[in-house]
Amino acid sequence: xxxxxxxxxxxxxxxxxxxxxxxxxxxxxxxxxxxxxxxxxxxxxxxxxxxxxxxxxxxxxxxxxxxxxxxxxxxxxxxxxxxxxxxxxxxxxxxxxxxxxxxxxxxxxxxxxxxxxxxxxxxxxxxx
Amino acid sequence: xxxxxxxxxxxxxxxxxxxxxxxxxxxxxxxxxxxxxxxxxxxxxxxxxxxxxxxxxxxxxxxxxxxxxxxxxxxxxxxxxxxxxxxxxxxxxxxxxxxxxxxxxxxxxxxxxxxxxxxxxxxxxxxx
Numbered sequence: 001x002x003x004x005x006x007x008x009x010x011x012x013x014x015x016x017x018x019x020x021x022x023x024x025x026x027x028x029x030x031x032x033x034x035x036x037x038x039x040x041x042x043x044x045x046x047x048x049x050x051x052x053x054x055x056x057x058x059x060x061x062x063x064x065x066x067x068x069x070x071x072x073x074x075x076x077x078x079x080x081x082x083x084x085x086x087x088x089x090x091x092x093x094x095x096x097x098x099x100x101x102x103x104x105x106x107x108x109x110x111x112x113x114x115x116x117x118x119x120x121x122x123x124x125x126x127x128x
Numbered sequence: 129x130x131x132x133x134x135x136x137x138x139x140x141x142x143x144x145x146x147x148x149x150x151x152x153x154x155x156x157x158x159x160x161x162x163x164x165x166x167x168x169x170x171x172x173x174x175x176x177x178x179x180x181x182x183x184x185x186x187x188x189x190x191x192x193x194x195x196x197x198x199x200x201x202x203x204x205x206x207x208x209x210x211x212x213x214x215x216x217x218x219x220x221x222x223x224x225x226x227x228x229x230x231x232x233x234x235x236x237x238x239x240x241x242x243x244x245x246x247x248x249x250x251x252x253x254x255x256x
Contacts, residue, residue: 008192008201008236009239010206011241013203015186058189059188060189061186062186064184071136075141075204075206076203078138080136113137
């Protein structure tokens with residue numbers, strides 16, 4: 001597994017907004033909506049499948065989609081998810097991060113950069 | 129400019145690690161090495177060029193490259209930069225984020241996912 005360790009090379013990189021705003025901010029914020037719990041669940045699911053060196057889950061600051069929080073963005077395809085809850089994480093991992101198919105019901109509308117909704121499946125073979 | 133506002137669609141998305149570790153952690157951390165200052169400078173440069181809605185600069189938690197800090201990763205191409213300082217930011221913006229050519233001297237070695245080092249230039253026309 002050492003080869004993974006020193007390569008900054010992820011097949012997918014998932015950023016979960018955990019930004020906090022004051023309680024009276026009309027935008028709301030992802031932290032208050034459960035961003036930390038979503039991130040923790042995502043890290044846990046990736047670890048459980050043994051793919052946490054292939055798919056990285058990261059904290060992110062404000063992703064500028066506060067009204068859609070908890071907001072999650074998956075690179076390199078730049079698929080945006082909104083209103084994500086802990087209960088959605090397993091489906092995102094299985095269907096999208098492993099299977100390459102975005103979870104349509106959670107996607108934020110209007111993502112004109114996406115010319116396709118089919119992406120590569122995760123390659124899980126170990127390096128030689 | 130409103131069209132940008134509601135589309136979660138960036139041409140490039142730059143994540144700057146600002147993770148903090150205890151002062152005695154042998155890994156060191158990006159915050160102690162100037163992560164916050166690099167992020168601030170990046171946001172400032174993008175704003176000065178009027179492209180902050182096309183290229184998003186974000187805080188990130190630990191990117192798992194602590195020894196290379198300050199660590200920066202640019203998506204969608206997933207180009208990793210290490211040991212980034214405030215003085216490097218202008219070059220990254222001009223050459224890579226606008227011009228599509230990575231700044232080779234700052235790249236972390238061993239990025240096998242990069243099959244090319246030439247990427248699209250930023251498109252700056254306004255939406256019709």
